[in-house]
Amino acid sequence: MPSILHRRLRASRAALALAAALAALACAPAVAQDKPVNLKMSSWVPAQHPLNPALQAWADDIKKASGGTITATLFPSEQLGKAFDHYDMARDGIADLAYVNPGYQPGRFPIMAGASLPFLFSNGKSGSAAIDAWYRQYAAKEMKDIKVCFAFVHDPGTFHARKKITLPTDINGMKIRPATSTIGQMVTLLGGTNVQASAPAARDALEKGVADAITFPWGSIILFGIDKVVKYHIDVPLYVTPFVWGMNKDKYESMSAAQKKVIDDHCTSEWAEKVAANWADYEAAGKGKIAAEAGHEVYKLTPEQLDAWRKAVAPVEGTWAEGVKKTGEDPKAVLDNLKASLVKYKAAL
Structure with a gap:
């Protein structure tokens, strides 16, 4: 016959096991339930x-x-x-x-x-x-x-066009499909006309001559078949x-x-x-693929040309700032915060 002590120990162990099982049942299936x-x-x-x-x-x-x-x-x-x-x-x-x-x-x-x-x-x-x-x-x-x-x-995109663009003055009179409203403001500032088209509809706009150029990342130019229409590509991280x-x-x-x-x-x-x-x-790899395609020209800008672009597009920031003011935010603080975040994450140009 087991002693009273042994019986008590067994009962205690059983109670502990039951308590542990109930606790596990209460906690573990919380997500499953x-x-x-x-x-x-x-x-x-x-x-x-x-x-x-x-x-x-x-x-x-x-x-x-x-x-x-x-x-x-x-x-x-x-x-x-x-x-x-x-x-x-x-x-x-x-x-x-x-x-x-x-x-x-x-x-x-x-x-x-x-x-x-x-x-x-x-x-x-x-x-x-x-x-x-x-x-x-x-x-x-x-x-x-x-x-x-x-x-x-x-990944940063750039201009891809049916004719060669090197200076901001080349945009004057061109029809451009901009990637964003901000890039659209830049096109307007430089004398171009904006053509609104989603990415899936962009090739059709270019093929039909509704647009002369597009701002787009590199790999997607191939993915959307736009490389069949545009042949000139500026090698510069213009925008995202x-x-x-x-x-x-x-x-x-x-x-x-x-x-x-x-x-x-x-x-x-x-x-x-x-x-x-x-x-x-994928986008970064697209640049090399386009450069290897027959009939395509991928070209860098000279320091002087790049400086001309930076100066020409600077007023776009002012136009953007006016829109931000209407929200009640301080545009300088907003942009400074973005630039600080880019520096922190090592993503600043």
């Missing part, structure tokens, strides 16, 4: 664009971190709506997450437009971390209709286009606290750089 959520992610670039696998990798990591309760379906190639409409699609819940180019709606997001001022960014990788860290202090006000997950940029990965607020609020934390942990400057990295490499 969350209701399943499927996110509709919209990307307007073609399925083969390098951004899409990066967005899918982001979603896959969220699935893992949420214990499988948050899954996502990616819809590329404007399946859910036109490129110009993606901010409103995220706002209205047509997409739960949307790839937004704020520059597609001139004047609507004046603070973010500062990121596409000429001659600021040296690269798209750390540049993406820099713009995200900077824009976080303004996003809730300027893009209040959505949850801004993170901001990022492509800022983007936002934006989320529908109601979708976010419908999630559990644990699921919201998973989303928040994936809406960071680190993730901005991760998502942008492969795309940045």
Whole structure:
């Protein structure tokens, strides 16, 4: 017969085991007990664009971190709506997450437009971390209709044209498809005419002669088939286009606290750089590919020509500043903060 002491010890061990099991049951399945959520992610670039696998990798990591309760379906190639409409699609819940180019709606997001001022960014990788860290202090006000997950940029783009451009005076009389509203202001300042066309529609505009030139990153010139139309390319990091990965607020609020934390942990400057990295490499590699194509001329500017460009586009900052003042922000402080972030992340030109 077991002694009273032994029986008490067994009972104590059993009670401890039961308590541990109950504690594990209470804690471990917290995520698993969350209701399943499927996110509709919209990307307007073609399925083969390098951004899409990066967005899918982001979603896959969220699935893992949420214990499988948050899954996502990616819809590329404007399946859910036109490129110009993606901010409103995220706002209205047509997409739960949307790839937004704020520059597609001139004047609507004046603070973010500062990121596409000429001659600021040296690269798209750390540049993406820099713009995200900077824009976080303004996003809730300027893009209040959505949850801004993170901001990022492509690798610096330049002019690609049907005729050779070397000086800012060459823009006079030309029809240019600008990447952003800020670049559009630059074109107007230099005497050119802006032609509005989304990236997927740009080749058609150039082929039909509606546009004479385009501002675009290097690799995407090939991806969108624009290299079949334009033959002259300035080898200078002229600008970047800022983007936002934006989320529908109601979708976010419908999630559990644990699921919201998973989303928040994936809406960071680190993730901005991760998502942008492969795309940045792809764009940078495009320059060499274009240079190797028959009939194409990739050329650098002389120091004198580059100086002429810097002086000619300087007034664009003043035009941008007027738009920022209407938001109640100090444009000098906004731009100084951006430049400081670029220096911090080693992305300043």
